[in-house]
Amino acid sequence: MTESLQAAIDRLGSPMELLRNSPARPTVFPVAPEFSNWRSEQHSWRTSCALLDQSHHMTDLFVRGPGAERLLSGLAVNSFARFPVDRAKQFIAVNHQGQLIGDAILAHLEEESYNLVGHQMVIDWVQFHAETGGHDVEVERDGNSIVRQGNPRLFRYELQGPAAPAIVEKLIGGAVPHIGFFHMGRFPIAGLEVRSIRHGMAGQPGYELFGPWADGGRVRDALLEAGAEFGLTQVGAKGYSTANLESGWVPSPVPAIFSDDALRAYREWLPAPAAGSLGGSYDSADIEDYYLTPYDLDYGRSVAFDHDFMGSDALKGLPQGSHRRKVTLVWNPDDVQEAIGSLLRPGLPAKYIELPKARYALYQVDQVLQDGAGIGQSFDCGYIANEQSFVSLASLDPGTAEIGAEVSVLWGEEPNSTKLQVEPHRQVAVRATVAPAPFVQFARESYRAA
Incomplete structure (x- = not known):
């Protein structure tokens, strides 16, 4: 049986001992490190267009049911007042003291159906509350390719760079329909209907294309063929991991889960390996x-x-x-x-x-x-x-x-x-x-x- 986070903290005496001296092996990013070289791959999202495969390293949580919006809005600092189907947003969660748990991308797929995608910190938090909070929801988790057996449920490709609109135009055989930032649309690609979120990972123009995993190879081949004349470049794990440095996104702040007695039930639910590791010179x-x-x-x-939402009173009081x-x-x-x-x-x-x-x-x-x-x-x-x-x-x-x-x-x-x-x-x-x-x-x- 896997030890819980709370049990590990109790055994070691403090969360700092657990995090600072974590025995976890270095993470292997489940995508090829480089397709050419990471320098040229970084240049591509600035000068032409990059193709980044996001299918393998993130965790998906699918939330469905009449209570889905109530669950999600009650855990998010974000407004849900204007969040219809075919919209997405950066979902930001805090604890009851207003301290950050983490963030992820939330897509409103259909009525009463959402997809939360990102690092496991906020995924774990939402799943725990879905399972223990008495909400009328069903959740389905698709872990990343490090922990999952078999293929992902969805393919997810990012087209990023100034040539991205031209590549999509060539693929769909006409002008790209206007899609607002963090809005979703549908493109006909290789005889398939592919959903798209309008955003980017390195602060450049981009589209996130996603759909059933079985369609992924066909879509990727069509992207590479259409993008060849525009300098479309496949980006590996090394280049991909740096995109946030240009856009200013901090991917993994320490989640505020390790100390508060009010969160003890969560720590007893959470497996200890999910705690992660802490490095660096800041030492407290x-x-x-x-x-x-x-x-x-x-x-x-x-x-x-x-x-x-959880933590709203604390944030108001800052x-x-x-x-x-x-x-x-x-x-x-x-x-x-x-x-x-x-x-x-x-x-x-x-x-x-x-x-x-x-x-x-x-x-x-x-x-x-x-x-x-x-x-x-x-x-x-x-x-x-x-x-x-x-x-x-x-x-x-x-x-x-x-x-x-x-x-x-x-x-x-x-x-x-x-x-x-x-x-x-x-x-x-x-x-x-x-x-x-x-x-x-x-x-x-x-x-x-x-």
Whole structure:
């Protein structure tokens, strides 16, 4: 029998011991690492068009029944006032104290039928409440290809880049019908009806195409054939994993589930392996120091108090100006070069910086310093070939470093944890310049405005 999260915390004495020294093996992304090379694959979503296969690494939760909307709206900070069939949204969930659980993409497929897609943190949360909250719903879970036996239920392909509309036009034999941001439509592709969500993963124009898994190969072949003249490029796991750095999305903040007595039943329901692992230089014995609110990650625009949802009273009570602000940190190239170069010199090296994505735990939380004082947390980090920059996404305390200011990111752990991904190393301070998030100008000024 799999140990529950609560049992694991009780056995080890604290959630920090569980997360910091997680025995989980490094995750193998269930898509080819590269089809050509990750640098060219990154360039494709900026200069032509990228084809990203999203069929395998995310978890799907299908929620159906008369109680589906009540369940989902009661767990989401988002408004459901204008959410008809053929719409999608970023679904953001918090606990009863207004602290972030996570986010995912929610699609309204049919009347009383929804599909929630994303990392397992928010999927687990919704499934638990569906099963234990007395809602008139049925849920069906389709795990990612790491844990699932057999094929996915759905194929899911992302067309991303300036040539995406032209490729779709060629496929459907006419002008692309106007589909608003996060609206859904249907395209005739290879004799099949393929559903589409209008959005993108790297802050560029894009369509997410999905349908029954049995149709996936036929649709992919049609996409590759139609896209050949436009430079359509298949993107592997390495390139795909960096797309969020351009759009400014933090994929895995620490979910606020590990400490509150009110969530004990949830921790007893949740298997311990679902807890994940924690890495980075931000080091506190109190897990609640890692918790965030939606405002800390710039999700305030999605918080709607037009409905009753878990955590609404707590969010209403937050003092004005108390939240952090999300930024991009552009790491100093000389300091990055020095850290990487330490592997080639005698002595204890810096923590290995893997390219293009350097995150080595599910939850990466590094200390951000200004004039020696901690001012926030740095999360996902990696290299953007389109900007020739190594960056991280961060959340900084109010009233601290403004755009253009110099800060530093403390890279590496002290003491070194026992995670399998962690080798003996020394901490180093990497200078960084504060920049906007999203970092890419197009995403910030055009795409994000949608």
